[in-house]
Amino acid sequence: MLVLMFSALSAAPSSGVSVGLVLGDPSGISLKFWGTGGNSAFQLHAGGGGFIAPGWLAISGSLLYHISLSRQTPIQGYLGPGVYVGVSSRTNGVGVIGLQMPFGLELIFSEVPLDLFMEIPPIFYMTTEGNMGFGLGMGLGLRFILK
Numbered sequence: 001m002l003v004l005m006f007s008a009l010s011a012a013p014s015s016g017v018s019v020g021l022v023l024g025d026p027s028g029i030s031l032k033f034w035g036t037g038g039n040s041a042f043q044l045h046a047g048g049g050g051f052i053a054p055g056w057l058a059i060s061g062s063l064l065y066h067i068s069l070s071r072q073t074p075i076q077g078y079l080g081p082g083v084y085v086g087v088s089s090r091t092n093g094v095g096v097i098g099l100q101m102p103f104g105l106e107l108i109f110s111e112v113p114l115d116l117f118m119e120i121p122p123i124f125y126m127t128t129e130g131n132m133g134f135g136l137g138m139g140l141g142l143r144f145i146l147k
Contacts, residue, residue, distance in 0.1 A: 018115050020143030025049065025121075026086070030141045039066040040080070043102075043140065049086045051127035056093075058086035059122070060137075062102050069105075071132070079103045084123050084137075098125030100137070113145035 022030040028047015036042050041064050049058035062082025069077050077081035084098040104119025121137045 015146055018143035018145045020115075020141055022047070022121075022139045022141035024028045024139035024141075025137030026060065029125065030139075030143055040064060041066070041120060043080075049088060056087045056089045058084065058096075059085045060102075062098060062100065062121070064102070066106070074108070076106045076108070077103070078106060078119075079105075082121070084121075095128040096125050097128065098123045100124075102137075102139075106137070108145070113147070114141045115145055117141050117143070 001063065004096045009091065017034070018030075018032040020030050022045050024045075026045055026047040026049050033042040033044075037125055042061065044059070044061045045057045047057075049056065060082055062080045064080035066078045068118045069075050069120040072098055082100045083101060083136065084096070084100045086096040088094050088096060100121040100123040102119045102121035103122050104117055106117040108115045117139070120141045120142075121139070123137055124132075125135065126132045
C-alpha cells in the first residue's frame with residue numbers, strides 16, 4: 001500500500017504556480033511560485049488571521065528552500081525566511097508585523113497535479129503599539145499545481 005502511495009508522488013516542479021487553500025495562520029488562499037532558482041520557491045498565504053493576528057486579515061510570504069528527506073520517499077522538507085503582516089480585530093485594529101521561518105513537509109503527487117503541505121512557522125513579531133512577542137503559527141494546505 002505504501003509503495004503504491006509513494007509511487008504517485010514526485011519531486012518539486014522546476015517552474016509553475018500552485019494555487020490552493022491553507023488552514024492555520026493565516027487561513028485562506030495559498031500561492032506558491034516555483035522556479036525561483038534551484039530547489040527554491042516563493043510562498044504566499046493570505047486570509048483571516050489565526051493565532052498571531054486573530055481576526056481581520058493576515059498575509060505571509062516566504063522564500064523556501066526544499067530538501068529531499070530520504071532517497072526512499074519523495075517527501076520533501078522545506079525551510080526559509082519570510083515576513084508576516086496582520087491586522088487584528090480582537091485588539092481594536094492593532095497591526096502586527098513580524099519575521100518568520102517556516103519549516104514543513106510537502107508531498108507532490110505526480111498522477112494528479114496536487115501538493116499537500118504542513119508547516120510550522122515560528123514568528124517574532126511587533127505590534128503597532130510597540131509590544132513584541134514570539135508565537136508559533138501553523139498551516140495545513142492543499143494546492144493545485146498549474147504548469
